[in-house]
Amino acid sequence: MFYAQSSSRRTRQMxxxxxxxxxxxxxAAVAVTAYRLAQLLAQPAKGAEGSGFSAELTAAGATAARVPLVGGKLDATLRTVAGAGDRFATAGGGSQQAVDALAAAGAVALFVLPVGLALALWLPRRLRWTRQASAARDLATSEDGRELLALRTLMRPLDEVARTATALPDATPGSLAEGWRNGDPETLDMLADAELFRLGLRSA
Structure with a gap:
């Protein structure tokens, strides 16, 4: 499963x-824009055309600077990529294929680095929750599985166990541990449901 069953947890995930x-x-839009600008500015510029390229670069930088959070970095990156293309055009020694390859490599790096960082932070947590939720849902269908879920609740940090006990009628952390040890069905069900709730799942 990829989304929680409880509406609040599912909303946060979405x-x-x-x-x-x-x-x-x-x-992706930034990378495409940078690639197109690099290709444009890599073309030989003469006379008034050169002034037009410079003006377009200035306008692109000013627009990029207004992008929230990443405006300054985006402005600097676009100018760097455009400057590299402009140097190729001024020197006149590089082939169009080399310019295209450089522009493509810069655009790919511009996309992969920030997106890869975001995925590295988001994807492991997302996959870990998916594995835990799927396992918990399967365990909840059997008596032995629910006992394991109850044990999982008792193995949480002490402050979380205390909060769980507070949310249950006439329960204390000690009484929950005693109920699990004695195999009390009602206590086991309450503890198992608490673990399912923590994962955003409904009781079986």
Whole structure:
């Protein structure tokens, strides 16, 4: 399973997933823009055409600077990529294929680095929750599995166990541990449900 069953947990997951997708789309647009600018500015510029390229570069940098959070870095990156293309054009010694390859490599790096960082932070946590939720859902269908889920609740940090006990009627951390040790069905069910709730799942 990829999303929680509880509405609050599922909403948070969808918001984070959407933010990651938007981040990837933003940098994809930036990479394409940088690639096109590099190709444009790599063409030999003469006379008034050269002035037009410089003006377009200035306008692109000013627009990039207004992008939230990454405006300054984006402005500097576009100018660097454009400057490299302009040097190729001025020197006149590089072939169009070499210029295209350089522009493509810069665009790919511009996309992969920030998106790769976001995925490295987001994807492991997302996959770990998916594995835990799928395993918990399967365990909840059997008596032995629910006992393991109950034990998992008792193995949480002490402050979380205390909060779990506070949320249950007439329960204390000690009584929960005693109930699990004695195999009390009601205590086992409460503890198992607490672990399912922590993962955003409904009781079996």
């Amino acid at each position: 918001i984070v997933d959407g933010a990651v997708l938007l981040w990837a789309a933003l940098w």
